[in-house]
Amino acid sequence: MVEILGVKEMTGSRLKLVWCLSSIAAGAIAAAYIQVIFNPFGLGTAESPKFSWPLFDQVQNGQPIEEVIELLGEPIREPEVLHVVSPLEGGEDPCFPSACKTYRFFGRSDSFWPVLGYQEAIVVVGPDDRVVSTLVREE
Structure with a gap:
């Protein structure tokens, strides 16, 4: 073996091993890049079976949650309780003094990089199980 600048020259099987390992690493980096930029498998997104944004726009205040579902x-997870600390100023707050529930429905992002942006569709339901508000949370 010849030593060049303090590093032994690689021969045969060692060179093949280094080439294989670097090829695997490059392939993993390329696959991660494709997943992060294009998200071909839709990882990190969940949506109700029938969900679409035009359907979500049809949800009206006062509508029973059964009709919305x-x-x-079905929502993607169990409803969460929304506790209100103080009522809205100058108006009636259906969530005060009792609590409301939030039902979450997700939509897909228009962004090619889902980590940077997505929209979450939320339906807020009052104590009488009727829609109080619909919200779209964007990040």
């Missing part, structure tokens, strides 16, 4: 499909 029939329209959009």
Whole structure:
């Protein structure tokens, strides 16, 4: 073996091993890049079976939550309780003094990089199980 600048020259099987390992690493980096930029498998996105943004726009205040679930499909997780600390100024707050529930439906992002942006569709339901508000949270 010849030594060049303090580093032994690689021969045969060592060179092949280094080439294989660097090829695997380059392939993993390329696959991660494709997943992060284009998200071909839709990882990190969940949506109700029937969900679409035009259907979500049809949800009206006062509508029973059963109708909303029939329209959009089952929510992606159990409803969460929304506790209100103080009522809205100058108006009636249906979530005060009792609590409301939030039902979450997700939509896909228009962004090629889902980590940077997505939209979350939320339906807020009052104590009488009727829609109080619809929200679109964007990040």
